[in-house]
Amino acid sequence: xxxxxxxxxxxxxxxxxxxxxxxxxxxxxxxxxxxxxxxxxxxxxxxxxxxxxxxxxxxxxxxxxxxxxxxx
Amino acid sequence: xxxxxxxxxxxxxxxxxxxxxxxxxxxxxxxxxxxxxxxxxxxxxxxxxxxxxxxxxxxxxxxxxxxxxxxx
Amino acid sequence: xxxxxxxxxxxxxxxxxxxxxxxxxxxxxxxxxxxxxxxxxxxxxxxxxxxxxxxxxxxxxxxxxxxxxxxx
Amino acid sequence: xxxxxxxxxxxxxxxxxxxxxxxxxxxxxxxxxxxxxxxxxxxxxxxxxxxxxxxxxxxxxxxxxxxxxxxx
Amino acid sequence: xxxxxxxxxxxxxxxxxxxxxxxxxxxxxxxxxxxxxxxxxxxxxxxxxxxxxxxxxxxxxxxxxxxxxxxx
Amino acid sequence: xxxxxxxxxxxxxxxxxxxxxxxxxxxxxxxxxxxxxxxxxxxxxxxxxxxxxxxxxxxxxxxxxxxxxxxx
Numbered sequence: 147x148x149x150x151x152x153x154x155x156x157x158x159x160x161x162x163x164x165x166x167x168x169x170x171x172x173x174x175x176x177x178x179x180x181x182x183x184x185x186x187x188x189x190x191x192x193x194x195x196x197x198x199x200x201x202x203x204x205x206x207x208x209x210x211x212x213x214x215x216x217x218x
Numbered sequence: 219x220x221x222x223x224x225x226x227x228x229x230x231x232x233x234x235x236x237x238x239x240x241x242x243x244x245x246x247x248x249x250x251x252x253x254x255x256x257x258x259x260x261x262x263x264x265x266x267x268x269x270x271x272x273x274x275x276x277x278x279x280x281x282x283x284x285x286x287x288x289x290x
Numbered sequence: 291x292x293x294x295x296x297x298x299x300x301x302x303x304x305x306x307x308x309x310x311x312x313x314x315x316x317x318x319x320x321x322x323x324x325x326x327x328x329x330x331x332x333x334x335x336x337x338x339x340x341x342x343x344x345x346x347x348x349x350x351x352x353x354x355x356x357x358x359x360x361x362x
Numbered sequence: 363x364x365x366x367x368x369x370x371x372x373x374x375x376x377x378x379x380x381x382x383x384x385x386x387x388x389x390x391x392x393x394x395x396x397x398x399x400x401x402x403x404x405x406x407x408x409x410x411x412x413x414x415x416x417x418x419x420x421x422x423x424x425x426x427x428x429x430x431x432x433x434x
Numbered sequence: 435x436x437x438x439x440x441x442x443x444x445x446x447x448x449x450x451x452x453x454x455x456x457x458x459x460x461x462x463x464x465x466x467x468x469x470x471x472x473x474x475x476x477x478x479x480x481x482x483x484x485x486x487x488x489x490x491x492x493x494x495x496x497x498x499x500x501x502x503x504x505x506x
Numbered sequence: 507x508x509x510x511x512x513x514x515x516x517x518x519x520x521x522x523x524x525x526x527x528x529x530x531x532x533x534x535x536x537x538x539x540x541x542x543x544x545x546x547x548x549x550x551x552x553x554x555x556x557x558x559x560x561x562x563x564x565x566x567x568x569x570x571x572x573x574x575x576x577x578x
Contacts, residue, residue: 441551444550444551444552445548445550445553445555446550446552446553446555446565447552449555449565450565463538463540465537465538465570467538496567497569499567499569499570500536500537500538500540500566500567500570501536501540501542501564501565501566501567501570502564502565502567503562503563503564503565504562504563506560506562
């Protein structure tokens with residue numbers, strides 16, 4: 147909640163935008179060691195929204211993300 | 219405590235506002251691996267307040283939130 | 291230590307002030323999974339001070355707080 | 363490393379100053395669940411320095427502190 | 435997401451740039467205790483991208499990095 | 507990555523500079539509970555570089571440091 151614009155020039159932000167647009171299936175590893183899989187629908191400064199195989203949304207806090215991996 | 223206005227333009231903030239207004243039951247996963255369920259009553263920059271089934275409030279620090287899931 | 295004024299307009303800050311004034315017994319869940327109980331005596335931007343049943347103080351860093359629960 | 367002055371007006375900073383001046387023995391609980399005991403010698407924005415019973419210093423990062431407890 | 439320029443004057447940023455350019459194999463230790471190995475491809479303020487031996491990318495959040503070790 | 511100058515006036519920064527200059531062997535405790543030992547070579551705002559007994563470098567992120575202890 148520190149800044150009000152998503153920095154769309156950053157590689158990480160742009161790659162996530164591409165993965166959202168292409169509806170690529172991804173894995174999100176979280177600091178609790180949870181591994182979520184699904185398709186990302188939107189991102190903002192605080193969160194990334196992931197839909198699972200039943201199209202149920204999970205709003206993930208960025209602070210809790212360890213890594214993101216597109217499924218090959 | 220870094221900024222004084224809740225950025226109501228952000229998708230994550232707006233979706234939480236909608237979940238509060240609609241009294242949707244949600245799951246909050248925390249970095250301690252606790253999974254709280256209940257209805258959110260308010261949010262500010264630091265915290266989200268969740269009421270459980272006995273209407274008891276829990277003030278959750280945002281920094282400790284991993285993800286939020288509306289119950290289907 | 292990023293900002294110098296406690297934002298007394300925020301619901302979370304005000305609710306803590308009320309719990310301090312009313313000497314409400316609370317539970318503080320910490321990221322180490324410790325659960326402290328007692329009455330809060332003061333808060334500032336960095337910390338919350340909790341007194342236990344023997345009136346011994348513990349200065350808790352906000353960054354380590356997961357949730358706060360007034361005892362019913 | 364976000365701000366350059368220690369905010370000496372804050373209760374938490376002042377109480378730590380008092381504990382340093384009075385050479386009070388304290389317990390520091392850390393996010394790794396370590397519990398250090400000793401006397402604090404100095405604080406700055408990033409760290410608190412603790413000396414153990416053999417007068418060996420440990421520089422503790424504030425970000426890793428969960429709570430501080432003066433020994434009764 | 436707090437600042438918009440990668441501070442290329444910092445030793446840590448420059449060393450990572452060198453490791454990217456030289457395609458040095460590295461180990462990345464993460465706060466979940468995962469140990470990733472591979473070659474870094476890019477960095478920005480939020481993330482570092484690592485390719486594994488099958489050339490699959492993993493976007494690692496900086497906040498989750500504990501240490502980086504070039505393989506000898 | 508929030509500020510561009512290392513605050514060389516701070517006791518913690520200065521003590522680390524002294525430990526670097528004197529090539530003092532140190533222990534670095536990390537949030538993963540790893541305990542690294544070696545000699546520090548440089549610090550910047552984001553990281554501290556530690557060389558082990560085989561002179562292999564490890565770039566440690568400050569955010570992951572719990573405490574630093576000069577070996578007696």
